[in-house]
Amino acid sequence: MYILNLRYIKPLENIDALLEEHIKFLEKYYAEGIFFASGRKVPRTGGVILAKNIDLEELEKAINEDPFKREGVAEYEIIQFIPTMMADGYEILKDTPG
Numbered sequence: 001m002y003i004l005n006l007r008y009i010k011p012l013e014n015i016d017a018l019l020e021e022h023i024k025f026l027e028k029y030y031a032e033g034i035f036f037a038s039g040r041k042v043p044r045t046g047g048v049i050l051a052k053n054i055d056l057e058e059l060e061k062a063i064n065e066d067p068f069k070r071e072g073v074a075e076y077e078i079i080q081f082i083p084t085m086m087a088d089g090y091e092i093l094k095d096t097p098g
Helices: 012-031 056-063
Strands: 002-008 035-040 047-052 074-080
Touching: 012 035, 056 074
Parallel strands: none
Antiparallel strands: 002 047, 002 074, 035 047
């Protein structure tokens, strides 16, 4: 899986102007089964997206569709993470490397 760590690099008014389009971006990749959790950081300095373990090039292509990335208001840090232990009910997180 991947942890996508977003860091806002522009003021929140720039973020808010793109928020509706960003949500549509997220919905697209939820529907495709690529993203399975996302949300804002507290304090509101960015966000986090959890993505399934897919080919890195495919993931980067998806990220480039995000209006936050396209408009240069947020930076992405991509962290690949292979869960080996998890609480009962979260077995779906345990996948094989892509």
